[in-house]
């Protein structure tokens with residue numbers, strides 16, 4: 001797929017950064033992912049990343065413990081900023097320039113997100129790491145990824161998961177789950193397949209953005225998928 005996808009949006013969950021541990025950041029895992037992102041960018045692909053925060057905090061968990069949902073989501077958004085800063089550092093340590101931009105303004109720590117700034121960094125070959133999701137409570141970073149992919153005219157959303165594609169059921173629970181090599185947005189919705197959360201998926205569908213669903217476990221998973229190699233499901237408009 002190299003050459004086909006000029007600009008991509010990679011969605012990483014916070015959990016992807018914690019490796020086999022139970023929370024927080026796992027240095028070797030962050031380094032492995034950063035290496036992969038740096039390689040993709042140095043190969044000439046414009047790479048934007050939206051990072052989640054579930055390895056530190058999710059709003060819904062806080063709300064369950066009595067924190068107002070909007071306030072708990074603010075804590076969740078702050079968690080994504082921690083991950084973005086760690087990733088920015090790790091990518092730069094690979095010798096590839098990177099910039100963390102936050103949808104929640106905190107200019108003493110990183111640049112506030114603006115479309116122009118992000119496009120400018122991408123044009124200069126910097127990996128853009130987007131924190132804060134959409135910048136408002138009651139959203140997720142999946143939706144942030146789909147929104148920014150649309151805003152930044154990304155050719156592809158790369159949704160990193162724990163399995164190698166989209167299945168008819170959870171393959172970890174159902175041994176008969178069918179794996180799709182390719183499926184349309186419409187069919188995924190009709191079959192109620194959980195590719196991304198509903199708001200995110202609706203945005204991707206409305207803007208006809210393909211989604212590659214792939215497993216992040218192995219080194220160079222991102223660059224391998226970008227070359228059209230390895231196993232992934234491609235969700236396509238038609």
Ligand code: UDP
Nearest residue numbers: 014052053054058059073076133134139141
């Ligand atoms: N969040 C939010 N608005 C957004 C994106 C995220 O309020 O636009 C909060 C929300 O509380 C969420 C947390 O940040 O639970 C972490 O994001 P997410 O759950 O998407 O992270 P992931 O599951 O990808 O690690």
